[in-house]
Amino acid sequence: MSLDPSTFGTIVSSRFITFTFPNPTLPNPHLHNALLRIAVHDSPTTSNPSQIAAMLVPPHRESDWTFSTQPGHLQLLLSSSTQLSRLILIGNLPNSPHPTIYNPDPPILIDPVSRAKLEENLTPLVFAVLPKSAFPEKGLPEVPFLIYEDDVIRSVVVERCCGPCVGELLVEDVELESNGTGESKCSREFRRRLRFKRTPNLIQTQVRIYPYSIENGNVGFGFVDLVGAGFMIDKGILVHPYFIPMVAGLSVISSYIDEKIRYRIKPKALCLGVGGGALPSFLNSQLGFEVLAVEADDVVLRLARQYFGLQDGECLSVCVGDAIELIEKLACQVKNQNADAFSTCKVENVGCLDTVDVFDAKFDVIMVDLDSCDATMGISAPPLEFVRKSTLMEARLVLHELGILVVNVIPPSKSFHETLIHEFQEVFHELYEIDVGNGENIVLIAAASPIASESSVCETSFFAKLKLVISGAYVDSIRKI
Template sequence: MDKGTFEALVPSRFITFTFPNPSHSTTTTATHYHLHTQLLRVAVLDSPNQPTTTNPPRIAAMIVPTHRETDWIFSTDTGHLQLILNSDEISRLILIGNLPIDSHPTIYTRPISIDPTLQSKLAESLTPLLLALSPKSAFKYGLPEIPFLGYEDDVIRSVIVERCVGDCVGEMLIEDVELEGKREFQRRLRFKRMPNLIQTQIRIIPNASLDSVNLGDVEFGLDMASLVHPYLTPMVASLSLIGSYLEERIRGGFRPKALCLGVGGGALLTFLNNQLGFEVTGLEADEIVLNIAKKHFGLQDSKYVRFCVGDGIEFVEKLAGQYRKPNCDCVDNGCCLDNVDCLDAKFDVIMVDLDSSDAGMGIMAPPLEFVGKSVLLAARLVLSEHGILVINVIPPSRSFYETLIHKFQEFFEELYEIDVGNGENFVLIATALPIGTASIDYENSFLSKLKLVISGAYLDSVRKI
């Protein structure tokens, strides 16, 4: 490697190499950041968003948690990219970790946290390496301070259930995790293309006493009556805006109809059908993901749940303006893009849970293609007269969110918002018609059922924009 390789910042450049462990003689046991291998893996990524100011760039380092060296978050350029984009104005992020020995560990257990004194000694031993990996511009006012960023999540144990490759999404894994605090277990789906983003998670219940539960040794049942993903409950809470209309539909003998763009593990589809009585059509771009949802996340074929395989944008545009044909050969438990004209083209709600497939854009939802004029017009056309469009939004910037709002205001009567409260997600709700103020409060009404199955806090946090 040329000695001047790291002297300049090069946006999005990713370099990884091995380096002798300067603290290999240090004796530590079971520490969260224990660098014990003779060779270390060093990965250097320059942010795609470099500063334009004359101030020195910010350089930071992160030590890869022990036993997570092969996790996509720390071992891939896309995982590294998500880490740097989630850090405040960092120009270069340097990851340092043990050299992976087993490329596919099955079970992870979080080690005991590192002693602060040992952590300080470890940082001191790595300082010469970090300075050598810093660009010249960082030394404008002397030796730069290079902070160590921490990485903590709520996972204390995990076991890989299955790895597979989808035609569209690429490599993915299903894992069971035990969370910190009270003994709670979840099943999660993650994609390698966006490793820091949990695509699907559901609660799982061990078929044994909690005192005897060890991941990988016991069977788990699926809790299909609750929503774990932080933004799914607010998405369902948006139905309160048209609760009176849905109640009238139900009392008239009709099932409310929902179109879900993006199936993942199918938690939202299953919840809408089982808990609220919706007829649901789900669209997923990757058939392998649908198979995983059925195998590991409890998604089931039924009379009122159907799945379609294909691109969500193409589906909505093709569906717009179509009406049911009397002599259709479609089966009730499945469909594809070739027979969208066999579906009733009017939905009471369209729920959009699509993220950008471009890792270079960072974690962003919905993808830019979804907010095109033809797509929004098509979505408006396939909604029923009082229908709503509900979108999970992860804005990469405030300007993106404001642009999104402006685009929706061109095609929909009113916009509402729910702040999920996690510092990342918003739920945007676009209505086909203005929402009336009158409400129907029948006993056992749709609204009463909705309040029983989701958090009331989100029902009260719907805000008109």
């Protein structure tokens, strides 16, 4: 079935079209297949005048969800520094819809002269899918070619499966570029990652892993291929960009936590969203918290236990359930003060409630790492359901008097961020913010009660321990709103 060129004459909100086209650049090491895959994605928001850009898909990564799915294309469009009306992706037609290995050896590099020639050869194809509004009255439009860059050198899919709540997902081991040089062990860095197809550009969880020799059990860095290598998980460090700032938020109530520990009372944390389990595991093993964590998808929990080192124990309980329903149930429990009053609660059958002490449903900190299930407008966190005033009031009720709510925020727009701040200020006494510094995430810290400014905070044992296990830079960058 032929494609009518006039189809591309206008911008249609959120329209996504893919087609194949004979490769006009052969022979070329970058675009080496006889057929190219062209994807045209229009923005869900209008932009006037039209801003159009093209992007070359990195070789051998054509089947990666980032470049082969509509959510992946959308996020590439929305993450551009320019407010694009249309993004045109051009890449080799994938050889396999489900590749397991990305291992360019040697890596394909393209020099500036060759790249300019490649873009020149592709320009007529790009012009053919431009909207009429992109053409000036005189001359031809200038369409920039964007460059996709990340730090992934090679990767291998460990498992691909489907969860009842999150849909298709995968676990992958990746090797990243590092600042190390020579024979330094830091010259190669390996991580295990969890990704969802519905938001392929968002890494749900990642942990640092170390390759080891199966023969003698020693750590070794001499191998090249990720396939078949054995790995150990480093549980003592957080590498996910916003996890360290979330933990740094505990410094706001470090005196309160320190006092609990001195009285031999374990501080309690509720983690909404588990992913690979790196955050609840760190709170438990490195900072001595009693942790209850809830995850909506049992397949995600299975992967966390199998591949990311998540271990349930006496002080770390992990369960399947809806995070917002759990907050509602716990708030109801607090209001009624006894187990017999559960019958008056509106929320039914929250399966993980049996892991909570019925006489103490309150927590010192609630860590929220939930993203929106709806990727039609790009990645955002937390979901709108969590930002409802009723939910925030219930979350505050579940906190101890001096407790805090720590939330990973990915604002899709300035208005979303402003609305979020307003809703939190309506419910909580004080708000603090940490800019993660990656251009995407912000950590919001909401205090249930006013926090006294104490000059002795740096003298507490807990604060000193906190600075040992995380970067002190994030502690110092906390800003009161």
